[in-house]
């Protein structure tokens with residue numbers, strides 16, 4: 346059966362791959378087709394019958410080089426480039442509160458000088474209902490802005506940090522080593538895709554502190570305005586997980602948010618971050 350890509354949004358922001366055996370071995374031809382699909386669809390859904398960790402890593406390797414996430418305690422022991430996001434996790438180093446990873450709008454790892462280019466998430470256990478992930482198309486959002494606002498923000502940079510003054514949800518407490526690895530950094534507010542040159546808003550509502558060169562009031566007003574715009578319904582894709590789905594997203598062309606609406610039911614995802622440049 347030939348590889349088929351079905352758009353999951355009218356804009357093509359999300360697309361779904363079918364007709365390919367993703368459990369491998371992945372041929373060079375299939376890898377090239379998958380990479381093209383990801384260029385065309387910044388959120389790429391791949392349905393599988395279940396993948397082992399090795400198979401998941403092989404699939405991830407088609408798109409980039411897996412990298413270890415910052416927080417060591419959520420990495421798996423045998424394969425540290427695969428980390429676990431589960432509904433029963435707590436802030437073990439902090440006050441023990443439950444952690445909902447990614448519960449507020451964000452793009453992964455923007456508090457690093459070189460954030461993960463892409464993230465792959467595998468649905469290991471899904472709750473009977475709920476637990477969807479929302480994605481926002483930050484390219485369409487940028488392109489829908491008035492020319493005057495685009496001109497105002499092109500060239501601006503924003504400070505991102507692990508624990509920002511605008512932080513929206515509980516984030517895990519870092520070890521001393523992890524804290525030393527994550528000083529504040531700054532990134533462009535608008536980034537051009539290295540392949541197509543198309544521009545996207547680069548926003549992380551959960552980690553941005555301020556726009557460089559603006560006072561907090563002006564910066565907050567601009568950030569609030571851009572975030573509200575980028576998360577309008579017209580730019581969103583909602584992924585309703587099926588067990589063993591793999592979803593890959595481009596952190597430079599999207600934001601995402603996990604919806605923790607499943608009560609005490611279990612949700613467990615396996616996450617791989619992929620190295621890249623911005």
Ligand code: SIN
Nearest residue numbers: 430446447478603614
């Ligand atoms: C994440 O924010 O990386 C995970 C999102 C999810 O669990 O749906």
